[in-house]
Amino acid sequence: AQSVSQHNHHVILSEAASLELGCNYSYGGTVNLFWYVQYPGQHLQLLLKYFSGDPLVKGIKGFEAEFIKSKFSFNLRKPSVQWSDTAEYFCALNSLGGSYIPTFGRGTSLIVHP
Amino acid sequence: DADVTQTPRNRITKTGKRIMLECSQTKGHDRMYWYRQDPGLGLRLIYYSFDVKDINKGEISDGYSVSRQAQAKFSLSLESAIPNQTALYFCATSDSHTEAFFGQGTRLTVV
Numbered sequence: 001a002q003s004v005s006q007h008n009h010h011v012i013l014s015e016a017a018s019l020e021l022g023c024n025y026s027y028g029g030t031v032n033l034f035w036y037v038q039y040p041g042q043h044l045q046l047l048l049k050y051f052s053g054d055p056l057v058k059g060i061k062g063f064e065a066e067f068i069k070s071k072f073s074f075n076l077r078k079p080s081v082q083w084s085d086t087a088e089y090f091c092a093l094n095s096l097g098g099s100y101i102p103t104f105g106r107g108t109s110l111i112v113h114p
Numbered sequence: 115d116a117d118v119t120q121t122p123r124n125r126i127t128k129t130g131k132r133i134m135l136e137c138s139q140t141k142g143h144d145r146m147y148w149y150r151q152d153p154g155l156g157l158r159l160i161y162y163s164f165d166v167k168d169i170n171k172g173e174i175s176d177g178y179s180v181s182r183q184a185q186a187k188f189s190l191s192l193e194s195a196i197p198n199q200t201a202l203y204f205c206a207t208s209d210s211h212t213e214a215f216f217g218q219g220t221r222l223t224v225v
Contacts, residue, residue: 009154034213043204043216044157051211090156092214099164100210102147106156 002027002098004091006105013081014113021076021108023091027098033074034092034102035065044090050074061085083114117141120205120217127195127224135190135220137205145209146188148172148180151202151219160203163188195224 007022025031035047048059055067065076074091091105118139127133139146144165149157159172161180169182177199179191192199200223206214 032211036213043218044206044214045216046213049213094211100145100208101159101162102206102208102214103159104149104157106154 002031002093002095002103004093004103004105006089006091006108008108009106010109010111012111012113015083016080017112019076019078019081019085019110021089021091021110023074023076023105025072025074025091025093027072027093027095029095029097031093031095032100033065033067034094035059035063035074035076036090036092036104038088038090038107040087047076047089081110081112083112086110086112116218117215118205118207118217120203120220122220123218124221125223127222129196129224131195133192133195133222135203135205135222137188137190137217138186139188139205139207139215139217140186141207141215142185143207143209143212143215144185145207146182147206147208147214148178148188148190149204149206150174151204157204160190192222192224195222197224200224 003026005024033050036044050057050067058064089108094100147162148160163169163182203220205217208214
């Protein structure tokens with residue numbers, strides 16, 4: 001079975017601070033990995049995705065994530081956060097073993113103070 | 115227009131009532147999903163459908179049923195609503211290898 005673990009449940013930062021949100025997954029085969037963002041009162045939107053190739057993936061709004069296969073990790077980073085980044089962030093994966101059904105982590109709530 | 119449309123957006127219902135949440139998508143994808151979001155628990159899969167004739171239970175299907183009326187339509191029913199079904203419900207669609215596209219969500223309160 002596939003699963004996703006997000007280590008940080010709540011993160012509070014000041015504007016301009018750097019951000020790194022942890023994500024680890026459990027699955028022995030090939031995976032597709034995603035980060036979604038949910039702004040307050042809104043639905044989930046895709047931030048970035050990794051299918052294959054360069055393990056450093058760049059997404060929208062200055063976010064990036066690095067796939068480290070040996071660590072089963074896909075951490076999300078942003079060098080300098082803004083107040084508008086306040087949101088909930090979800091790591092997700094799908095895989096052949098899971099019939100490509102999206103599986104989500106529990107999410108990380110990020111609050112950025114101006 | 116939104117790729118995935120859910121109705122209603124908000125609903126308050128009484129314990130024991132039957133309620134249906136509807137979802138339609140214009141992405142042309144075969145796969146559709148219903149998730150439930152609770153604070154601190156993330157998104158949990160209720161039901162999923164790979165095509166009109168293929169419907170499967172997810173991890174938390176008890177108390178729910180679904181109907182796939184067409185490729186573009188996937189509805190979720192609570193046969194007899196109970197308070198612990200109070201949650202935010204999301205419909206989503208995807209192809210097998212792509213990201214999921216989500217509706218705006220339905221906030222359901224069972225009193």
